[in-house]
Amino acid sequence: MKDKVTPILGILTLLSFAAGLFYAFTAPPDIHQKELVRIFYLHMPVALMSYVAYFVAMGYSLAYLITKNRKFDRLAYSSAEVGVLFTALTLIGGSLWAKPTWGTYWTWDPRLTTTAIGFLIYVGYFIIRGLIEDPDRRARVGAVIGIVGTLYVPINYMSVYWWRSIHQTPTLKLLGDLEFSADPRMGVALMCMFVAFVIGFVYFVRFRAVVADRIEAKEDRLMEQSFQEGRI
Amino acid sequence: MYQTFVTIVYLSTFLSLIGYVVYWYLRLKQTERDQ
Numbered sequence: 001m002k003d004k005v006t007p008i009l010g011i012l013t014l015l016s017f018a019a020g021l022f023y024a025f026t027a028p029p030d031i032h033q034k035e036l037v038r039i040f041y042l043h044m045p046v047a048l049m050s051y052v053a054y055f056v057a058m059g060y061s062l063a064y065l066i067t068k069n070r071k072f073d074r075l076a077y078s079s080a081e082v083g084v085l086f087t088a089l090t091l092i093g094g095s096l097w098a099k100p101t102w103g104t105y106w107t108w109d110p111r112l113t114t115t116a117i118g119f120l121i122y123v124g125y126f127i128i129r130g131l132i133e134d135p136d137r138r139a140r141v142g143a144v145i146g147i148v149g150t151l152y153v154p155i156n157y158m159s160v161y162w163w164r165s166i167h168q169t170p171t172l173k174l175l176g177d178l179e180f181s182a183d184p185r186m187g188v189a190l191m192c193m194f195v196a197f198v199i200g201f202v203y204f205v206r207f208r209a210v211v212a213d214r215i216e217a218k219e220d221r222l223m224e225q226s227f228q229e230g231r232i
Numbered sequence: 233m234y235q236t237f238v239t240i241v242y243l244s245t246f247l248s249l250i251g252y253v254v255y256w257y258l259r260l261k262q263t264e265r266d267q
Contacts, residue, residue: 010253021242035234039241046245085252089245096241100234200249207253211260218263 003210009203016196023189030186037186039097045194047090047115049201051157053083054122054150056205061146064139071209073139074216076146077129078208080122082201087119102166110159111167118152125149135216 020041030037060076063069094112095105106112125145132138160167182190 017246024242035238038238042242042245085248089248093241093245096237100237204249204252208256211256211263214260214263218266 006203006206006210009199009206013196013200013203016192016199020189020193020196023192027185027189028183033101036097036100039093041186041189041193043090043093043097044190045197046086046093048194049197050083050086050090050118051153052198053079053086053201053205054118054153057083057146058150061143064143065147068136070135070139070216071213073142074209074212075205077126077142078205078212080125080146081208082204084119084122084126085204086201087115087122091115091119107166109166110163111156111165114152114156114159118149118156121145121149121152135219 024038024041027038027041029035057076057080060072060079064072064076091112094115098107099105125142128145129138129142132141159165
């Protein structure tokens, strides 16, 4: 069956990013950081969406363990892969922003360190998956790591409260009353970029899962063929 | 002063996202060709 939703999501992603970029570059500069504050409209949504990606991966991993349906495994690792990409962008973008504002690209701050650990956990998730040949065992082990690995998210979010940190506390507080402590025009830019990343995330995961489905179907066919020819 | 720097950060981020989609699109096409 021809997939019509994914291309539409792709177009929506492009349009929403175009709107997000417009607001990000027309919002007023910050009184202290000047133009540099615009990196924030990219950094915060991408970091927040990496959390979402890991939670979605956890949800699909649980669904796989309950149902043993490989479709959930594909969605879990697609989401985890997008999470790794977003975490990498968070680390690189954050480091580039840190140099002119903090005076260094990297410091062993609790928020930065836990983000780097989270990144390594999910890189490890893919390395371990790559080492297991049996698809069912690979999915089962992946699901367990996907669930346990998500524990990093609350630790990372709370790290700026629990330990002394150079990183600011969250601009958009997720716990307690919703609070945004900046100019409303900056809030519009941030929300537009956030919505763009939400749509983009759905598109990336769906697109990646479609590709994974085709690749797995081909691998299964080759395996079946080898089995019939007596090579396995 | 930092406008170029900010633009480069945005460009590299979006090029990474585009690169991710293009890579998997090419893998998809390769899989379809091999069938």
